[in-house]
Amino acid sequence: MAAVQKVGIVGAGAAGLTAAILLADAGVDVEILEKAAEPQTLGSGITLQGNALRILRELGVWEQVKARGYGFSTLGLRAPNPDGTVLAVLEDIKTGGDDLPATLGMYRPDLTAILRDRALQAGARISYGKTVTDIADDGGSVTVRTSDSSTSDYDLLIGADGLHSAVRKAIGIDVEPQPTGMGIWRAFVERPEEVVRTDLTYGGPCFIAGYCPTGPDTIYAYLVEKAQERKQEDGPRVMAELAGAYGGPWNEIRSSLDHGARINYTWFTSHLVEGPWNRGRTVIIGDAAHSCPPTVAQGAAMALEDAAVLAELLIAADHVTETLWKEFEDRRLERATAVVTASVQLGQWMLDGVRDADVPGLMNSLSTMLKEPA
Ligand SMILES: Cc1cc2nc3c(=O)[nH]c(=O)nc-3n(C[C@H](O)[C@H](O)[C@H](O)COP(=O)(O)OP(=O)(O)OC[C@H]3O[C@@H](n4cnc5c(N)ncnc54)[C@H](O)[C@@H]3O)c2cc1C
Structure with missing residues (x-):
């Protein structure tokens, strides 16, 4: 039996929906509280790297993602001239394995809709128009208050509420995203x-x-x-x-x-919560725990991986223990740190006008690490 029976998730983005799917599939009672009044139907595109596609395949939505998105495995470099001269076409490392494209672009609301439908099918409940404002953790359960003054109790709370996470603040983690x-x-x-x-x-x-x-x-x-x-x-x-x-x-x-x-x-x-991402029975994942410029397009991949690793540990354990949190930190912090550091570094080299930076070396070592499953 999983370590938890009833889980609350704050935020119906990539991280929250992924955690919901995996936990609900394992028979856990899952409720997502989302502040938006309804699902977003307008947005921009997103670049998903192979390691994100690997998790989407684990969730059973790869065929839908493939059908709605556009996969490719090369990267072009062009000159800043009126002809847009192609300087090079590089083979990209397939971080999700050789049977998935290196990269796939898709319309963000399409990705969310696929994950949302899958979460509902798995049995998760999604309550829209619910802005989480307060959290009280008594050691055995977590009580969550929303701005409509209603409260709910859970065995465990997952803060997947993005950059300006209210959950992060409520559990006393004093880290905020900074402009790069x-x-x-x-x-x-x-x-x-x-x-x-x-x-x-x-x-x-x-x-x-x-x-x-x-x-x-x-x-x-x-x-x-x-x-x-x-x-x-x-x-x-x-x-x-x-x-x-x-x-x-x-x-x-x-x-x-x-x-x-x-x-x-x-x-x-960019920001990174460098210590544990939990306080008691409340844990943050995805952009709530870390963010970076999308110079290597890994934000969503990290959010999906955080959710998948957390769900795996919660499903495999009998109880929520310090050992579980330590294992979560061991499997996530170093990897997320590498992504944030590399993404910020790539941007900083451009801001500083560094011409001889070892961009291929940095990209290569990062992609080699990301090819290993989380
Ligand atoms: C300009 C830009 C471009 C990017 N491009 C890429 C890219 O190409 N590829 C890539 O992989 N990543 C990219 N990223 C990063 C990527 O968008 C994020 O890493 C990813 O969306 C994080 O998902 P998440 O589920 O953690 O957070 P989010 O997607 O932000 O979801 C958080 C959810 O929580 C809800 N919420 C917030 N507060 C509350 C509250 N108090 N109560 C209830 N609900 C709440 C929000 O409404 C939202 O639905 C980009 C980021 C930026 C800024």
Whole structure:
């Protein structure tokens, strides 16, 4: 029998839904409390690396993900010139194993919808419009209060409530995401025929100009710049101006920006909870525990892996013990630290204008580590 019978999960993102699926499959009574009034149907794209796809396969949703997304196993590098000259096409390390693509792009709300349907099918309950505000842990159970003044009791509480986690704060972990100095414009647009993988262009007016196909008809394109005060409504104009320096598929992407493209600007952040991620019977996972700039696109993969390892340990144990928490920390902290450190380092090299940085060396050692299952 699992170490817990009734688990509360705060947040219906990738981390929360993954934990819910695995625990509910094992017969645990699972309730997710999600502050959004309803499932999000609008958003941008996401790049999922092989190690994220490996977990999605474990969840039994790989065929759906494959059908809705766009898989590929090479990475293109282009010059910041009007032709967008292709400088190199590199084979990517397949961190999920050789039978999965190295990378898959998809529309974020599609990924969430697939995981949500699977969680409901497994028997998890998802309550929307529930913002968690307070937590009380008496050593044997956790009482959770939401902003509508209702309370619920659980054997264990999982805070999968993202960057600005209320659970993290409530259990007294005093770590907050900090800006890394970079900002990103993202646009969800039609796929130019030429876009069949991610191509990155370093240099020009931006640190990085890139795109990732998210399905047969769509891509998300992004421009990474020095973080600054920007207005979301200026997106089409600013993106078109910045993108003016880039050629190849960017010519078509630029012309899509005016036609109702969904454009978003945000700053990169990073943080890492360096000690244990639990206090008593409450534990944080995913972006609640760590975040990093998406320079290696590993945020969602780390969230999925955190959830899968935690569920595995809870299902295999008879009781929630310090040994279980120690094992969770041993299996997660070093790996998440490596991802956060490498992601921040890659950004910092660009911010500092370091020209001879060993980017391939760093990427190679990280991918080799990530190829080992979590
Ligand atoms: C610009 C940008 C681009 C990125 N691109 C990529 C990428 O290409 N690939 C990649 O792997 N990662 C990427 N990431 C990182 C990735 O998005 C995250 O790592 C991942 O979504 C984390 O999932 P999560 O479930 O931990 O958190 P989230 O997805 O943030 O989910 C948290 C959930 O908790 C809910 N919630 C919050 N507070 C409360 C509360 N008090 N009560 C109840 N519910 C609450 C929220 O509404 C939300 O649904 C990117 C991040 C950024 C900022």
